[in-house]
Amino acid sequence: MTQETSSRDKTLVNVGTIGPPGSGKTMLIAAILQQQAQSNLAQAVSYDAIQKGDIDSFEYETANRHYTHFDYDGAGGSMTDLIDNVAQLDGVILVVSVSEGVMQQTRQQVRLARQLGVGSLIVFFNKCDAFDDDVLNMVEMQVRELLTKETFDGANVPVIRGAAQSALGGDAAWQQSIDQLLGALDSRIPDPAVRAEAVPATPHKKFEGDVYLLNREEGGQRGTFTADDRPQLYISSTSVRGTVKFPDGVTMAMPGDHITLTIELDTPVAIAAQLPFAVFAADDDDDDGDDSDDDSDDLDDAQIIGVGIVTTILS
Numbered sequence: 001m002t003q004e005t006s007s008r009d010k011t012l013v014n015v016g017t018i019g020p021p022g023s024g025k026t027m028l029i030a031a032i033l034q035q036q037a038q039s040n041l042a043q044a045v046s047y048d049a050i051q052k053g054d055i056d057s058f059e060y061e062t063a064n065r066h067y068t069h070f071d072y073d074g075a076g077g078s079m080t081d082l083i084d085n086v087a088q089l090d091g092v093i094l095v096v097s098v099s100e101g102v103m104q105q106t107r108q109q110v111r112l113a114r115q116l117g118v119g120s121l122i123v124f125f126n127k128c129d130a131f132d133d134d135v136l137n138m139v140e141m142q143v144r145e146l147l148t149k150e151t152f153d154g155a156n157v158p159v160i161r162g163a164a165q166s167a168l169g170g171d172a173a174w175q176q177s178i179d180q181l182l183g184a185l186d187s188r189i190p191d192p193a194v195r196a197e198a199v200p201a202t203p204h205k206k207f208e209g210d211v212y213l214l215n216r217e218e219g220g221q222r223g224t225f226t227a228d229d230r231p232q233l234y235i236s237s238t239s240v241r242g243t244v245k246f247p248d249g250v251t252m253a254m255p256g257d258h259i260t261l262t263i264e265l266d267t268p269v270a271i272a273a274q275l276p277f278a279v280f281a282a283d284d285d286d287d288d289g290d291d292s293d294d295d296s297d298d299l300d301d302a303q304i305i306g307v308g309i310v311t312t313i314l315s
Ligand SMILES: Nc1nc2c(ncn2[C@@H]2O[C@H](COP(=O)(O)OP(=O)(O)O)[C@@H](O)[C@H]2O)c(=O)[nH]1
Pocket: 019, 020, 021, 022, 023, 024, 025, 026, 027, 028, 126, 127, 128, 129, 130, 162, 163, 164, 165, 166, 167
């Protein structure tokens, strides 16, 4: 890029795309890169190249900002990716395809974003090329209702009507939707304050956490969650089994509940207050002999139960 001098002074902003598989996240990244490449503000990467999955973040600039863009694929395991670096995100782009509308993964990811403290959320409403205004209005209303329900400012969240594939294909009208999206990122995501120094994480086994149990619509469990469950926790990029203790007088919790849990991990993990984590149903039939606890592969097909934040380290 030939922007070296000016780019040095640009504000660094991290964003991520969430949204169900097939909603158009990869196409959107390709379209943004192509668009900004025309003004020398990015290097274009083809849809096929992005699709290979070897690149985990993408860089582009606007007049005053340098964006680093992460893609979260929306499949079960990628929730763990979002948990891993949500603390670095300044804003999230939720991609909703008009053809599918609000899906279970949409609900789950919005809930997760909320629980994990994502402040700025912008909706890219994709595949608008294929539908008329009546449909767009109806689906947009569902999206705003969902956001309101999840305590985002549903009425005022920017919903950009776009078509990533058409923009990528060179359709000037839809390329404008990419400009609108970038404009919304610039204006709606506040300049990041100086990032707080991360509290050094040291190995601990026991902590208290605030947990939200996802309901069925969000892809959570059907039944109750009790102290007899020994769930699989995903925390600090580690998958580890744990024992849970409920608050005094509480014996179980239902999907949709918020609960304070005391969690004791089977093995110590480097953790600190404010760290996000996810709770999965343990797969007791897992006898593949893979005891590795330093990756999330074993959680790809696991049933997610809840998402939480460490509040207090106990021991
Ligand atoms: N009609 C229409 N289809 C689109 C558009 N963007 C993406 N698609 C379709 O949706 C499919 C999935 O897109 P992709 O970006 O791979 O979705 P991802 O799984 O969210 O990354 C693509 O193969 C396209 O066929 C669009 O703007 N309009």
